[in-house]
Amino acid sequence: MDETGFPEEGASEAPGLISDSSVVQPATQDGAYRVLARKYRPKTFEDLVGQEPMVQTLENAFDTGRIAQAWMLTGVRGVGKTTTARILARGLNYEVPGVADRPTVKLDQEGTHCKAIMEGRHVDVIEMDAASHTGINDIREIIDASRYRPATARYKVYIIDEVHMLSNAAFNGLLKTLEEPPEHVKFIFATTEIRKVPITVLSRCQRFDLRRIDQSKLIGLLKRISDAEGIQISDEALMLIARAGEGSARDSLSLLDQAMAHGGGAIEAGDLRQMLGLADRARVIDLFGHLMSGDIEKALAELQAQYDVGADPAIVLTDLADFTHLVTRMKVAPKAADEASVTEAERARGREFAEKISVRLLSRAWQILLKGVQEVQAASKPLAAADMVLVRLAYAVDLPDPGDLMAQIKNGQNPLAGAAAPRGTAPSGGSGDPGGGGGTAMAVAASHGSGPAGSGPTMQARPVQALGRPQLAAIEGGMPKSDTQPMAAPEPQVQAEPAYSLKNLHDCVALASEKRDIPMKVAIQRQMRLVKFEPGKIEIQPTEDAPADIAGEFGRKLLEWTGQRWFVVVSRNQGRPTIHEEQEANQQQLLSDAKSHPTVAALLSAFPGAKVVDVKVQVSEEDEAALADPMVSDPLLGEALGDDEDD
Template identity: 60%
Template sequence: MDQPNEPHRPETDGQEPYRVLARKYRPQTFAELIGQEAMVRTLENAIRTGRLAHAFVLTGVRGVGKTTTARIIAKGLNCEGADGQGGPTTTPCGVCRPCQDIAASRHVDVMEMDAASRTGVDDIREIIDGVSYRAAEARFKIYIIDEVHMLSKNAFNALLKTLEEPPEHVKFIFATTEIRKVPVTILSRCQRFDLRRVETQTLVDHLARIAQAEGVEAEAPALAMIARAAEGSVRDSLSLLDQAIAHTGGAVTEALTRDILGLADRARVLDLARALFKGDAAEALAILGGLHEAGADPAVVLGDLLETVHWLTRLKVTPDAGADLLVSEAERRDGADMAGALAMAHLTRAWQMLLKGLGEVRDAPAPLAAAEMVLIRLCYAADLPSPADLVARAQGGGAGQVGGVAQADQHHLGGGQG
């Protein structure tokens, strides 16, 4: 059995067909699940004490391990141990017949159903009819229903009575990405577990271990890019790592990973933000043009700008926000300087304009032109006074005070619009 939190060793048999990383390194025990410590602890305690619910519902975004967790629960409940004398356990052995058959999705008493393709009441009736019969080989008969929210209303109603009074030998495990679409009457009869998005740094560490196991040289910034793009999804991150390895031929570098993901250089995005807040339209358009020629999508550039403005705003409110392990020292320093020089009104105005502009770019027939117009608006908005300045002006503060505030911000950022 693998050590906790260590990926499985890759197969050495060259005759076996290639398996994608997401399948090859799928966790087989609770210890191998990453980023779900609270849920794992609860399930381990329930199995250890025998306080098991008859139905579980696992919810979370794509790729965080819902179906994987369901299979591990099934293995833990039906594991017989290496000597064939074991009982329900939090550490399935992985070598007994039930463990191996469940891992290969071929156990006769552990049935998996995709509710996205089998939504009708007739499909559920097959389950209801089979519930009354005891398991043929295993300790428990387990039904795993993926994307359960796709079931029809009649199918849910048919399942309701069985969930309310299930036989002792039956366990239901539901998985869904849309928990709000599951009827409350179903949820009230299940023990619910919310699988969290995996933290970026945890994902980076996981990718680094897998790259090492695969014998692949991977730069830390490249793995950080992949982890950010995956947005907390382990499966998405492994798919992107697979793509990066195939694209680079075995050496995953920052530059090539950026090309694969269509991302803009973070340092250049920070330069772009600085130009926008200075009101330098010519420099802003030149930076955007360079990023576009390098392969960055204009909508992605605006999305990165939104992320940068949010980061600068957090730096202004809570300076500790800059202590992110995935942000370089130079970026922290530049970000702190920019956040200190900018007024909160300018940051929030830039956020609103970028948010609106991003929708325009996505809908525009010429995304680059639309992005340029958004940047030009932002540059000229840099000279506009804040609402507080307008109030002071209306109360007799005078135009000089308003202009002085705007000029002060531009001076701190290193210049102004010519």
């Protein structure tokens, strides 16, 4: 028997599997068709695909007699939780007269109770759907019936499917019996939502996480079943079904069932893509290449062409994200290209992209596509939403790295100079004059992009419109015809004094108070530890309770209030205490000094129960100038007071 659970050629077939691989037979005697997921349901532990660790554990437990009283089977849909529960119940009650009379995982022959258990009609193997039996009364029936010994089998086995659907009262009612059941009772639970099961129940069970089935094993399983059904299916079609199944045997067999009905005896990859609304994988790779080269026009045309032949825009973006993930894996782990689920086209072109594209760009593309899939699925016009995602991704290809931007800013360079739009698009001014409109726009942008050397940017970047033919004619009419005529140098611009001069966080607090922005004022006082303060740049260390975007929000507020761009940077260095922490420390120091003062100490001893609750410092007019210094903390003004606790 091979890894898919089907008999190898020339070997005897396992019970309940294919009886004649050359003939398509109905699964029921009355001729009613039985779907593949039920017709080829595993009946032995050897038939289970991809669950070898669980089988090994159960085999050792049965051989040594260390049989638990309860098992918890969890995993995604379609990996075989209910089927495994029935096989486990069969192994617990396995009995062949004169051959086997003990629990085992070697179910070579059909035993006395096997057929009834696998068909779900054995009197001692009770299956309950917790989704429709959620109450304490249902659990009370199980508890009452568990006291009686099984009628014919070795164990009375209770299989509770979707156990997370039970109510809290039902879970609590089951705890005592689950922890100390009668020796003839076993419980098997199955669930897709393991986090919803109380920990008190989990601690009383042996837990088995049924894993998703590898694509290579799924492909082998689908191939064997297709051969058994007499269906011709291409290898590429098998790969598409295995991918769409996402590790679920039931989902994959359901898709194969649908493909058999759609293909009418032969299944090709093209028919399968049309049935599932999938995009051609090669065309998805072409679309990826257009995006990585910044060619928006070709990328949008390719998406439209795929949409016209029936591809779902959300699935196209999902396939793009999958290929992005594959290229990233090939870049960091080249052996990923050797997996069986990777086509030859993906392997060849994926390696080519992995050599040219940086991990940073691939990561950025992954984030954009991941967000874009959600947008397309929620949009009323999926194609339009997908177009916007592709435009965003194509422009992101030419975006500089944030670290490089910060380095340019520190060196006094203009990070916006030389920024280019993706290829395949017009200049920022739209449809300019072919004879020089775009070049005029670039010249105007360059003349205003930066100031003198070392001074950094002198104005906020604005989009520059390209000059059309009428505008060029007007300019030429008012200028000498000689091409050698030198142009007058632009007059130097005189920068106006800034309206606000910020020198420290105290000034920022005062500005926030003036602008009546109380939330930002509190954030500056309590959630920012100052690391470095320079004109145009502030380095802070946010506190643990600070929002994730506090630096960006602070920078936006400063731009709104002052009209100047401030770069607020989150630093890894340790910052000073927050303004609030400094004020608290100063106040505590004042309280300590007040308590140690002889006069105050005498008052406290004279009045038992009295305590110092506040300290206010009276400041003379001569000292007001010193306290006005922003480097001096702002203590509260007043005098030391002592009050009785009754007051």
